[in-house]
Amino acid sequence: MTAAAPSPSAGTPDNGAPSVAVIGGGQLARMMAQAAVALGVPLRLLAEGPGVSAAQVVADTTVGDYTDLETLRTVAEGCSVVTFDHEHVPTAHLHALSEEGHACRPGPGALVHAQDKAVMRARLTELGVPCPRHAVVHDAEDVARFAESVGGFPVVLKTTRGGYDGKGVWVVGSAAESGDPLAVAAAKGVQILAEEKVDFRRELSALVARSPSGQVAAYPVVESVQQHGICWEVVAPAPDLDPELSVQAQQIAMTVAGELDVTGILAVELFETRDGRVLVNELAMRPHNTGHWSMDGAVTGQFENHLRAVLDLPLGSPQARAPWTVMVNILGGDHGELSRDLYAGYRHVLARDPQLKVHLYGKDVKPGRKVGHVTAYGDDLDEVRERALHAAAWFRGDLGDESE
Amino acid sequence: MTAAAPSPSAGTPDNGAPSVAVIGGGQLARMMAQAAVALGVPLRLLAEGPGVSAAQVVADTTVGDYTDLETLRTVAEGCSVVTFDHEHVPTAHLHALSEEGHACRPGPGALVHAQDKAVMRARLTELGVPCPRHAVVHDAEDVARFAESVGGFPVVLKTTRGGYDGKGVWVVGSAAESGDPLAVAAAKGVQILAEEKVDFRRELSALVARSPSGQVAAYPVVESVQQHGICWEVVAPAPDLDPELSVQAQQIAMTVAGELDVTGILAVELFETRDGRVLVNELAMRPHNTGHWSMDGAVTGQFENHLRAVLDLPLGSPQARAPWTVMVNILGGDHGELSRDLYAGYRHVLARDPQLKVHLYGKDVKPGRKVGHVTAYGDDLDEVRERALHAAAWFRGDLGDESE
Incomplete structure (x- = not known):
């Protein structure tokens, strides 16, 4: 690890491979690093702090602030491509880097649609992409007017920037309840987007990898099960999905x-x-929790295809390797010391299921925090789900001896 | 990278995972590191030099000499387990580390059988394991006597220690030809083992993972095709292998x-x-080239199972995920500049075969050097072999534009 200069252990070998700068040191960067090992592509990481998830496994790590343009420049220097673990790098900095000749992938013109929900809704509507009805609102009267236009309360209010995993999202039952969200937005200097509360059967996710040359690889459409606003379980492919809807989602x-x-x-x-119908809820322009199943369940995992895409290499097949793959997040439990010792969970989980795949992120365990995921695959969906759910529950400490 | 102290980027997270020290920074350590990312197990690497294959991808890397006991002690300190990228750590040092309480896995008592061919042959014979006929020889007369006992020349001479990838092995047609091998051995202070030249149909490899608790996972027996003494192609499972021989090899x-x-x-x-019949040729006590197919072709790759085994965690299923998997090594070509740019090979190789898996080791390309491997899997062996062989040949530069 270094303050600014690249580590001497991470020199580019004499085999032509370009370096990729990754901004952000979370688990997505960690899993990109794993894919980069196989591709023989050197990564340079900008991490928020020493010892964060990806910094543990990337030799060429700089600790610094991604909101500081000079730091971004230093990390980008000498890399062929700059890519991202998250969507929080200021748009202006991305424009500056791009203008200075750094290939930001995705670029700022694309990324703003994953950063700002109002911009995203406006653009998707322009493109004729089906979305929930929506409007930017400035006060309680706007909220009341919007509710009326969509058949009444409840409606959903979201901050246009900065929300994730259920944060920055409210379901309000009256105009009066919009006070808090409007105040939060005002304090943060962002706007509030009102959306109809969609009567949905379930949530789906359509993941694609796209290269600068325009090649696209579309993964099977999956079902994503949320819990408290956090992605919890993903089933690939989405069970009983109408083939026409599946094609529509991929399109x-x-x-x-x-x-x-x-x-x-x-x-x-x-x-x-x-x-x-299918309606777009959110966009993310990076490997995504709903694509983690692909690491063990598809011919080419999303992290490998992300790197291949940003490097403009031909993309790998996104097809599934088994009839069913189920991914379940390991969330930190609230059972004290026992929950913290994820490693101890291996003794039971791996012995019970020799076919299970486990990914731990090297994070300190805190209640509700995503600290890893498990993947099971096979021919029988019920059995595959049971295996994955059991393992995740065990790691969380919900099924251990202390509950008996 | 550090001279002695662990890197600040590689602190053990508060989730109970123990650290593993890996001695040696080649591609085997590199691929162990990849598996360790998923398991959430911190690795500490002792590398031969800065920038070697594994040092590029392990944050907590120490550069030092594995024949120096003090260096080994420093790296082992604080790690739960010490394991190896190669078999060249002096046996005496391994005994010293073990006596000081470091868990060397494999331990020196096992590893000596992979280090010294005379010790290996004596022990396997004692166990009734079928081996080629053999004898330790000290001079040309011994060689002549041994040849007579096995039906005449040619016979195979091997240095008892230090040989690999065809180095330290000679096929001699007369006692007179044994002069060079005997001189080499004398100069190195090792012995010469004479073995009958086996009339073999092909070479097989039986790979198992074994934990200190005694759990064993046996991979399907594979066929390994050598070229100039270097493993070149591996087919899993070995085609048309008599099921009884397969079981015998696994046993x-x-x-x-x-x-x-x-x-x-x-x-x-x-x-x-x-x-x-099957006769044991060599033993290796580490992940092995004949097991690389398992990374993409088996439920649990050999690198993951190696780590699970040395940590005494329950082992993962070694079963194949596809009817056929073929691994072909990428050897450095001798086409000058073109051969050196492995990365350029991606444009053709990945576009031609979106299902191919490529592993590049981050090594400088030199003619004949193992610099990566490719893996293809599928239902049709001929097609799978063609895909893997084509890709490896392309990377080597044998099929590019310059040959037209």
Whole structure:
């Protein structure tokens, strides 16, 4: 690890491989690093602090602030491509880097649609992509007017920037309840987007990798099960999905990727409505939790395809290797010392299921925090789900001796 | 990278995971590191030099000399387990580390059988494991006497220690030809082992992972095709192998692993004779080239199972995920500049075959050097072989534009 200069252990070998700068040291960067090992592509990491998830496994790590342009420049220098673990790098800095000749992938023109929900809704509507009805609101009267236009309360209010994993999202039952969200937005200097509360059957995710040359690889559409606003379980492919809706979801993802000039992974989170439509909920322009199943369940995992895409290499097959793959997040439990010792969970989990794949992120365990995920695959969905859910529950400490 | 102290980027997270010290910075350590990322197990590497294959991808790397006991102690300190990228750590040092309480896996009592061919042959013979006929020889007369006992020349001479990838092995047609090998051995202070030249149909490899608790996972027996003494192509499972011979090969590997108390991966390289027997050729006590197919072709790759084994965690399923998997090594070509740019090979190789898996080791390309491997899998062996062989040949530069 170094303050600024690249580590002497991470010299580019004499085999032509370019270096990739990754901004952000979370688990997505960690899993990119794993894919980069196989590809023989050197990574340079900008991490938020020493010892964060990806910094543990990337030799060429700089600790610094991604909101500081000079730091970004230093890390980008000498790398062929700059890509991201998260969407929080200031848009202005991305423009500056791009203008100075650094290939940011995705670029700022694309990334703003994953950073600002109002910009995203406006653009998708322009493209004819089906979305929930929406409006930017400035006060309680706007909220009341919007509610009336969509058939009444409840409606959903979201900050246009900065929300994730259920943060910055409110469901309000009256105009009066919009006070808090409006105050939060005002304090943060962002706007509030109002959206109809969609009567959805379930949530889907359509993931594609797209390269600067325009090649696209579309992963099977998956079902994503949320718990308290956090992605919890993903089933690939989405069970009993109408083939037409599946194609439509993939087409939406390809359209969005192409029209917005996304490079790398684009995840389109969708609502499947009870009346048989798909509506875009959110966009993410990076490897996504709903694509983790692909590491063990697809021919080419999303992290490998993200790197291949940002490097403009031909993309790998996104097809599934088994009829069913289920990914379940390991969330930190609230059982004190026992929950913290994830490693101890291996003794039971691995012995019970020799086919299970486990990914731990090297994070300190805190209640509700994503600290890893498990993946099971096979021919029988019920059995595959049971295996993955059991393992994740065990790691969380919900099934251990202390509950007996 | 540090001279002695662990890197600040590689602190053990508060989730109970122990650290593993890996001695040696080649591609085997590199691929162990990749598996360790998923398991959430911190690695500490002792590398031969800055920028070697594994040092590029392990944050907590110490550069030093593995023949220096003090360096080994420093690296082992604070790690739960010490394991190895190669078999060249002096046996005396391993005994010293073990006596000081460091868990060396495999331990020196096992590892000596992979370090010294005379010790290995004596022990396997004692265990009733089928081997080629053999004798330690001291001079040309011994060689002549041995040749007579096995039906005449040619016979094979091997240095008892220090040989690999065809180095330290000679096929001699007369006692007179044994002068060079005997001189080499004398100069190195090692002995010469004479072995009958086995009339073999092909070479097989039986790989097992074994934990200190005694759990064993046996991989399917594979066929290994050598070229100039270097493993070149591996087909999993070995085509048309008599099921009885397959079981026998797996039993030999399990017997050897158990009796020699091997921990981690044991690879038993075997001759399949034309008269339908299997004879042990070599032992390796580490992840092995004949097991690389398992990374993409088995439920649990050999590198993950090696780590699980040395940590005494329950082992993962070694079963194949596809009917056929073929691994072909990428050897450095001799086409000058073109051969050196492995990365340029991606444009063709990945576009031609979106299902191919490529592993590049971050090594400088030199003619004949192992610099990566490719893996293809599928239902049709001929097609799978063609895909893997084509890709490796392309990377080597044998099929590019310059040959037209």
